[in-house]
Amino acid sequence: MKTTRRNFIKISGAALGTATLAGATFDWVSGSALNKVSPSALQAIRTPTYCEVCFWKCAGWVTKNDDGDIWKVEGHNDDPHCNGRLCPRGTGGVGMYYDKDRLKHPLIRVEENGKQIFRKATWPEAFRVIGDKMRTIAEKHGPECVALFTHGSGGKFLGHLLKAYGSPHITAPSFAQCRGPREVAFYATYGEGVLSPERTDIRDTKCLVLIGSHLGENMHNGQVQEMSQAIDKGATIITVDPRFSTAASKSKHWLPIKPATDMALLLAWMNVLISEGWYDKEYVEKNTYGFDQLKAHVQPFTPEWAYGITTIEPKAIRDTAREMANASPAVIVHPGRHVTWYGDDTQRLRAVAILNALLGSWGRRGGFYNPERISIPDFPHPPYPKSKKSYLDALDGKYSLATEVISNGICEMTTPSPERDCNIKGWIVNGTNLIHTLPDQEATLKAIEALEMLVVIDTMPMEITGYADVVLPECTYLERYDAIRNSPHREPVLSLRMPAVKPKYNSKPGWWIAKQLGTEMGLEKYFPYKNIEEVLDWQLKQVGSSLEEMKKTGVKKFKREYDDLYFADSQEYEFNTNTGKIELYSTEMAAAGFDPLPQYTEHEQPPAGFYRLNYGRSPVHTFSRTANNPNLTDIMPENDLWVNPRVAKQWELKNGQYVWLKNQDGIVSDFSIKVRFTERIRWDSVYMVHGFGHGAKKLTRAFGKGASDTQMISNVKVDPVMGGTGMRSNFVTILLEKPNEKEVTS
Amino acid sequence: MRYAMAIDTKKCVGCSDCVIACQLENNVPVGYCREWVVESTNGTYPNLEMEFRSERCHHCANPPCVRCCPTGASHIEEGGVVLVTHEQCIGCGACIASCPYDARYPHPEGYVDKCTFCIHKVRKGEQPACVSVCPTQCLYFGDLDDPNSEVSKKIAIRKYKRLKTEAGTDPQLYFLI
Numbered sequence: 001m002k003t004t005r006r007n008f009i010k011i012s013g014a015a016l017g018t019a020t021l022a023g024a025t026f027d028w029v030s031g032s033a034l035n036k037v038s039p040s041a042l043q044a045i046r047t048p049t050y051c052e053v054c055f056w057k058c059a060g061w062v063t064k065n066d067d068g069d070i071w072k073v074e075g076h077n078d079d080p081h082c083n084g085r086l087c088p089r090g091t092g093g094v095g096m097y098y099d100k101d102r103l104k105h106p107l108i109r110v111e112e113n114g115k116q117i118f119r120k121a122t123w124p125e126a127f128r129v130i131g132d133k134m135r136t137i138a139e140k141h142g143p144e145c146v147a148l149f150t151h152g153s154g155g156k157f158l159g160h161l162l163k164a165y166g167s168p169h170i171t172a173p174s175f176a177q178c179r180g181p182r183e184v185a186f187y188a189t190y191g192e193g194v195l196s197p198e199r200t201d202i203r204d205t206k207c208l209v210l211i212g213s214h215l216g217e218n219m220h221n222g223q224v225q226e227m228s229q230a231i232d233k234g235a236t237i238i239t240v241d242p243r244f245s246t247a248a249s250k251s252k253h254w255l256p257i258k259p260a261t262d263m264a265l266l267l268a269w270m271n272v273l274i275s276e277g278w279y280d281k282e283y284v285e286k287n288t289y290g291f292d293q294l295k296a297h298v299q300p301f302t303p304e305w306a307y308g309i310t311t312i313e314p315k316a317i318r319d320t321a322r323e324m325a326n327a328s329p330a331v332i333v334h335p336g337r338h339v340t341w342y343g344d345d346t347q348r349l350r351a352v353a354i355l356n357a358l359l360g361s362w363g364r365r366g367g368f369y370n371p372e373r374i375s376i377p378d379f380p381h382p383p384y385p386k387s388k389k390s391y392l393d394a395l396d397g398k399y400s401l402a403t404e405v406i407s408n409g410i411c412e413m414t415t416p417s418p419e420r421d422c423n424i425k426g427w428i429v430n431g432t433n434l435i436h437t438l439p440d441q442e443a444t445l446k447a448i449e450a451l452e453m454l455v456v457i458d459t460m461p462m463e464i465t466g467y468a469d470v471v472l473p474e475c476t477y478l479e480r481y482d483a484i485r486n487s488p489h490r491e492p493v494l495s496l497r498m499p500a501v502k503p504k505y506n507s508k509p510g511w512w513i514a515k516q517l518g519t520e521m522g523l524e525k526y527f528p529y530k531n532i533e534e535v536l537d538w539q540l541k542q543v544g545s546s547l548e549e550m551k552k553t554g555v556k557k558f559k560r561e562y563d564d565l566y567f568a569d570s571q572e573y574e575f576n577t578n579t580g581k582i583e584l585y586s587t588e589m590a591a592a593g594f595d596p597l598p599q600y601t602e603h604e605q606p607p608a609g610f611y612r613l614n615y616g617r618s619p620v621h622t623f624s625r626t627a628n629n630p631n632l633t634d635i636m637p638e639n640d641l642w643v644n645p646r647v648a649k650q651w652e653l654k655n656g657q658y659v660w661l662k663n664q665d666g667i668v669s670d671f672s673i674k675v676r677f678t679e680r681i682r683w684d685s686v687y688m689v690h691g692f693g694h695g696a697k698k699l700t701r702a703f704g705k706g707a708s709d710t711q712m713i714s715n716v717k718v719d720p721v722m723g724g725t726g727m728r729s730n731f732v733t734i735l736l737e738k739p740n741e742k743e744v745t746s
Numbered sequence: 747m748r749y750a751m752a753i754d755t756k757k758c759v760g761c762s763d764c765v766i767a768c769q770l771e772n773n774v775p776v777g778y779c780r781e782w783v784v785e786s787t788n789g790t791y792p793n794l795e796m797e798f799r800s801e802r803c804h805h806c807a808n809p810p811c812v813r814c815c816p817t818g819a820s821h822i823e824e825g826g827v828v829l830v831t832h833e834q835c836i837g838c839g840a841c842i843a844s845c846p847y848d849a850r851y852p853h854p855e856g857y858v859d860k861c862t863f864c865i866h867k868v869r870k871g872e873q874p875a876c877v878s879v880c881p882t883q884c885l886y887f888g889d890l891d892d893p894n895s896e897v898s899k900k901i902a903i904r905k906y907k908r909l910k911t912e913a914g915t916d917p918q919l920y921f922l923i
Contacts, residue, residue, distance in 0.1 A: 088763035214757030228882035249796035619761035
């Protein structure tokens with residue numbers, strides 16, 4: 001391996017010492033399970049938390065065992081996110097706490113005898129190194145040149161630190177790698193986003209349309225629960241997916257669409273609803289802008305036109321449109337969540353938004369409800385300094401409708417280029433393993449190579465930690481306080497996370513790390529409190545509760561104050577758009593130079609011998625962050641490659657055989673992946689669960705297990721509207737033999 | 747009293763939450779399980795159907811594992827729940843061999859272990875861990891002798907199947923189809 005300034009360092013070996021026994025995970029109390037399962041005295045003491053395994057953030061209770069250590073986490077009955085039932089990841093969340101591979105001490109990159117290693121450090125030492133680097137960057141380049149990537153609760157406090165320091169560059173992969181196009185499209189149409197948890201009224205819907213959204217495999221708890229309720233009530237489910245997903249198996253209509261042609265189907269559905277007069281005329285008349293333009297626009301997009309593109313028969317398109325219209329307004333054309341697919345994603349989600357408007361489902365029972373949350377003031381602090389520069393200035397007006405900072409834009413701004421004056425020089429990365437999160441790994445690594453400072457704050461020795469100058473071990477959600485969870489829902493609801501136990505090892509909570517770093521950097525006036533309890537208690541008292549109350553109740557619901565859950569028929573509504581109406585024809589998109597009505601764009605199809613790489617979720621894993629969790633890997637230790645038996649026959653594959661993948665750019669997977677024959681996948685695609693194929697050896701359970709879809713995603717289709725990274729135009733072929741041993745980063 | 751469980755395959759998404767909740771509730775060591783999920787797909791693309799089944803010990807009314815146990819460790823308790831007294835079990839594995847459902851496993855401590863219907867919770871008036879955790883609420887537990895129990899009500903109105911009834915075990919898991 002070429003020696004660079006930033007060699008990947010294994011968090012292991014001499015620097016840290018102790019080896020971990022592979023597979024040794026829990027020190028269970030064993031013996032007669034039946035007799036010993038119920039801890040007596042301590043069982044009564046339970047502490048509230050909300051889950052951090054995914055971003056649904058279900059509230060729960062932590063129960064301890066007889067040793068006073070964590071036994072289990074169970075859902076909170078009063079929490080609308082989970083209704084007393086956590087999903088498998090939440091139930092297995094205890095594995096995050098018990099994982100022996102956790103980061104245990106602060107680490108500082110040093111060079112010893114020409115070799116870069118991590119030195120175990122004290123917290124003050126680590127803060128000093130970071131403080132010095134951040135001061136230097138602020139003086140030399142300006143504080144805007146430090147960015148924060150965050151995908152965890154600690155990000156709230158670190159974001160506050162960064163704003164106090166003077167940088168607006170706070171970004172999360174949840175926007176440009178996930179739901180960004182959806183939010184931008186719905187803002188353009190309705191003046192409001194779909195939000196999280198999604199405002200879909202699934203429990204009362206009569207017809208649920210899922211487009212590539214695999215609820216049930218994606219265990220966003222409340223939605224899966226409501227889908228089950230809808231099944232109980234006899235709702236019609238329509239699933240559009242090239243793969244026979246779990247949701248497809250629950251559907252009355254499964255439309256096995258040719259990948260990358262969804263837009264054609266959406267336009268054809270609009271065509272049918274309008275030409276047959278099945279749309280909600282009263283609602284459209286009263287609430288929308290641009291119907292005539294839309295009508296003229298979709299006129300050529302007949303089901304017969306779409307058939308040739310999508311391979312969905314015209315009758316099936318008409319039948320499903322009829323089903324939707326029959327259920328209207330209690331129908332949801334679900335906007336999905338991870339929607340960065342082909343680069344025209346905002347336009348596709350605009351089509352979804354328009355379809356819902358035609359069906360009159362926005363603001364209606366069984367469609368989309370009006371969520372509400374209460375307002376909690378920030379703990380008082382001095383105003384933030386004004387930032388002088390934004391990364392957007394340097395992007396020449398690209399991605400002008402982005403509503404959040406684009407992570408890949410920050411990455412682009414970090415990579416040196418002669419055309420730019422301000423490059424980003426420092427990253428703080430919290431709770432997101434960017435190596436497995438951002439597509440185009442080469443670009444990510446190039447950006448990292450150019451950094452003057454990379455600080456990683458995580459609970460696990462993920463790949464990204466290997467590139468850090470300083471690694472700070474955050475304690476898990478079960479060992480810390482965090483900000484109050486304040487979610488928009490049918491009723492406003494708050495939830496408290498408090499530590500069930502003291503942090504293991506020398507790990508610390510995110511709020512403490514931010515406060516200490518702030519103090520180190522002379523920003524202590526922004527942290528005018530002794531501890532987080534003081535902040536939480538003050539905030540809760542502003543809304544009529546207290547920390548003491550929340551410690552007992554865990555969750556608190558509030559009455560709605562503003563509008564009704566659904567629109568009242570008699571009332572006039574003003575939408576937060578330029579025209580005050582639901583914009584079928586988007587004046588905002590038009591003004592920004594984009595198509596005001598969604599157009600069909602043809603996308604690449606795989607060349608001969610290659611298959612479209614589709615990827616998705618497993619109910620027991622959250623991206624790459626759970627890949628080492630002992631409880632969850634016990635259920636699913638690796639991903640497999642779904643291959644249609646016809647394709648398998650051509651390749652003379654055996655079920656269960658391990659193969660390597662090579663993509664259209666010649667990138668070969670670091671690790672092999674197990675073939676799974678299944679009729680559930682088309683012959684032009686393969687499928688794998690995202691988040692596997694870890695190259696960090698210290699992740700003893702995850703290392704080398706399965707293949708990484710992210711590694712295969714080098715063809716990124718960036719959405720010109722908001723900078724989302726379309727990831728589904730990558731094609732792979734199968735290598736039966738292990739390719740020439742190349743150096744694997746580890 | 748006759749405890750039984752109904753599993754609604756129309757609602758089950760095969761998420762394995764039941765498996766993990768069971769492992770934690772009953773201190774089942776990682777690497778072992780008392781219950782599991784079966785995905786069964788039929789047909790060829792695109793004419794497919796698929797069923798998920800959350801499976802565990804069937805708590806048979808005529809359990810071969812109890813009959814073949816040489817020490818009496820395997821026995822039937824209140825409500826027909828089939829249990830193993832760990833202290834009496836010598837780990838010979840006869841019960842494992844006799845079970846048509848492969849519902850038992852050798853615990854690393856040297857005894858045979860299996861689903862207990864979480865009888866320790868049921869005795870306190872609670873539901874088994876798998877039932878109370880299931881996000882889709884596709885599991886129903888209760889007393890078949892009580893016509894008002896959840897499980898009795900489901901079985902009365904829904905079509906169901908039981909597995910391997912030809913083995914004469916009279917299994918007490920009812921899969922709603």
